[in-house]
Amino acid sequence: MAKFDKSVLEKYGITGTTEVLYNPSYEELFAEETKEGLTGFDKGQETELGAVNVMTGVYTGRSPKDKFIVDDENSHGTVWWTSDEYKNDNHPATKECWDAVKEIAKKELSNKKLYVVDGFCGANKDTRMKVRFIVEVAWQAHFVTNMFIRPQDEADLEQEPDFIVYNASKAKVENYKELGLNSETAVVFNVTSKEQVIINTWYGGEMKKGMFSMMNYFLPLKGIASMHCSANCDMNGENTAIFFGLSGTGKTTLSTDPKRRLIGDDEHGWDDNGVFNFEGGCYAKVINLDKESEPDIYNAIRRDALLENVTVAEDGKIDFADKSTTENTRVSYPINHINNIQPGSSAPAAKQVIFLSADAFGVLPPVSILTPEQTKYYFLSGFTAKLAGTERGITEPTPTFSACFGQAFLELHPTKYAEELVKKMEKNGAKAYLVNTGWNGTGKRISIRDTRGIIDAILGGDIDKAPTKQIPMFDFTVPTELPGVDTNILDPRDTYTDAAQWEEKAKDLAARFIKNFAKYEGNEAGKALVAAGPKL
Numbered sequence: 001m002a003k004f005d006k007s008v009l010e011k012y013g014i015t016g017t018t019e020v021l022y023n024p025s026y027e028e029l030f031a032e033e034t035k036e037g038l039t040g041f042d043k044g045q046e047t048e049l050g051a052v053n054v055m056t057g058v059y060t061g062r063s064p065k066d067k068f069i070v071d072d073e074n075s076h077g078t079v080w081w082t083s084d085e086y087k088n089d090n091h092p093a094t095k096e097c098w099d100a101v102k103e104i105a106k107k108e109l110s111n112k113k114l115y116v117v118d119g120f121c122g123a124n125k126d127t128r129m130k131v132r133f134i135v136e137v138a139w140q141a142h143f144v145t146n147m148f149i150r151p152q153d154e155a156d157l158e159q160e161p162d163f164i165v166y167n168a169s170k171a172k173v174e175n176y177k178e179l180g181l182n183s184e185t186a187v188v189f190n191v192t193s194k195e196q197v198i199i200n201t202w203y204g205g206e207m208k209k210g211m212f213s214m215m216n217y218f219l220p221l222k223g224i225a226s227m228h229c230s231a232n233c234d235m236n237g238e239n240t241a242i243f244f245g246l247s248g249t250g251k252t253t254l255s256t257d258p259k260r261r262l263i264g265d266d267e268h269g270w271d272d273n274g275v276f277n278f279e280g281g282c283y284a285k286v287i288n289l290d291k292e293s294e295p296d297i298y299n300a301i302r303r304d305a306l307l308e309n310v311t312v313a314e315d316g317k318i319d320f321a322d323k324s325t326t327e328n329t330r331v332s333y334p335i336n337h338i339n340n341i342q343p344g345s346s347a348p349a350a351k352q353v354i355f356l357s358a359d360a361f362g363v364l365p366p367v368s369i370l371t372p373e374q375t376k377y378y379f380l381s382g383f384t385a386k387l388a389g390t391e392r393g394i395t396e397p398t399p400t401f402s403a404c405f406g407q408a409f410l411e412l413h414p415t416k417y418a419e420e421l422v423k424k425m426e427k428n429g430a431k432a433y434l435v436n437t438g439w440n441g442t443g444k445r446i447s448i449r450d451t452r453g454i455i456d457a458i459l460g461g462d463i464d465k466a467p468t469k470q471i472p473m474f475d476f477t478v479p480t481e482l483p484g485v486d487t488n489i490l491d492p493r494d495t496y497t498d499a500a501q502w503e504e505k506a507k508d509l510a511a512r513f514i515k516n517f518a519k520y521e522g523n524e525a526g527k528a529l530v531a532a533g534p535k536l
């Protein structure tokens with residue numbers, strides 16, 4: 001364990017600290033989180049696979065309604081605030097509210113033994129942020145150790161932090177109404193002081209997606225694309241592909257491919273040097289995880305990995321099928337738990353851009369080859385379904401338009417992200433594909449095996465040689481046959497007993513697209529894109 005000067009905490013207003021464990025080793029984290037005497041959500045349980053499991057209480061997914069950003073001189077004119085015309089998750093908080101929640105966090109974290117973890121967000125040295133997490137729960141220190149890029153040397157450790165996260169998951173905001181907050185739970189960002197406060201939620205994802213939101217704020221302002229996508233490349237570190245998708249659509253599953261090197265499973269930047277990961281680990285869903293069909297993720301679940309909300313018997317036996325706590329059961333692991341990873345977590349510009357959409361209506365083809373105009377239209381639309389569990393209150397697949405396939409994490413207007421992405425794609429001649437990892441006319445979700453076959457065909461180039469046809473209303477170009485993929489699913493109409501059933505649902509979906517896109521038609525660029533969207 002590296003040295004840490006406790007007086008630094010006093011500078012932050014945290015006093016009476018009895019002990020600090022600074023960037024504890026995995027050995028120390030294990031000992032701390034399984035220590036005798038721990039109770040409740042502090043307590044970790046060692047499982048049969050060697051990984052420790054923890055429970056996170058009421059919050060087992062993100063809580064977007066409790067996300068706030070301090071509305072001040074810096075954020076006021078830059079942040080894409082929620083409005084009546086276009087609701088999003090960027091709720092404004094007053095400076096008084098910030099002072100109050102910061103006070104709650106300071107009080108909660110004072111007079112305690114603390115864990116301080118410094119990690120990096122961003123694999124590129126010139127644009128990374130050094131993030132300092134101050135937590136009182138051992139496994140939270142473990143979580144951020146897994147998910148952020150671990151410092152490599154003394155110089156890394158000595159660097160001043162660029163951002164500080166105070167996790168006060170044990171505290172509550174009693175006077176939340178007075179402060180203009182949504183509940184006793186609060187996740188509040190201050191882009192001026194570069195701090196985040198977390199109150200009353202233990203969900204690990206709140207810590208990683210919080211910093212993703214901040215990268216989404218700072219990077220596009222520097223001309224770097226910031227993307228809710230996974231990324232991998234070939235075994236020579238070339239031919240990068242990126243996979244956009246909202247939670248549960250398959251970013252982690254599909255980028256973890258034994259034939260390719262993983263760059264990262266969730267958050268990436270794209271600058272003039274190429275695509276780079278923000279994170280040092282992965283955060284996979286483990287509901288119904290099957291050893292045979294997802295061996296790499298399964299094998300990553302070993303000592304140093306951290307399970308969340310998984311059902312574990314007293315003897316450590318894991319039941320991955322049990323959803324009684326949540327469907328959003330998770331595991332975080334350092335990226336080196338995957339065999340094939342790209343050294344340095346960065347690779348040249350992407351050649352293929354894949355939009356993963358889990359269509360709960362069963363309308364979208366399993367794969368469509370997009371034109372450049374369709375690429376912009378479908379990226380801005382971000383149509384998909386929210387899957388059960390990842391957000392509070394979502395209990396079944398719920399169709400949604402999540403701009404740029406990650407609306408909950410966008411701090412600037414969606415068109416900014418679209419501009420940056422398209423600029424990079426055009427410069428590098430990248431092509432885009434829309435892949436439906438959701439449902440079709442059979443009423444079942446498209447199989448992982450078929451989707452993997454589709455991804456192989458995209459990455460290997462077979463899709464460019466395949467015969468194609470057009471799908472009405474959406475004018476999608478789809479292949480009529482692909483090696484390794486069930487031919488009967490490629491045209492979604494064939495998956496219905498009667499194509500008229502598809503037609504009816506397609507009309508409904510097309511109308512939703514048109515209605516959703518109206519918000520982008522305020523300027524010429526937006527208006528021009530309408531032609532690339534579905535037509536009734």
Ligand SMILES: Nc1ncnc2c1ncn2[C@@H]1O[C@H](COP(=O)(O)OP(=O)(O)O)[C@@H](O)[C@H]1O
Nearest residue numbers: 247248249250251252253285437446447448451
């Ligand atoms: N056709 C499919 N493609 C990808 N994932 C699928 C498919 N069908 C079912 N799944 C399941 O959906 C979930 C996808 O989750 P994950 O890869 O973690 O998504 P993300 O990383 O985008 O949040 C996994 O539990 C996976 O087993």
Ligand SMILES: C=C(OP(=O)(O)O)C(=O)O
Nearest residue numbers: 062205246247248266390
């Ligand atoms: C961790 C999350 O997302 P993803 O499933 O995309 O990793 C989340 O939305 O809380």
Ligand SMILES: [Mn+2]
Nearest residue numbers: 251252266283
């Ligand atoms: Mn994921």
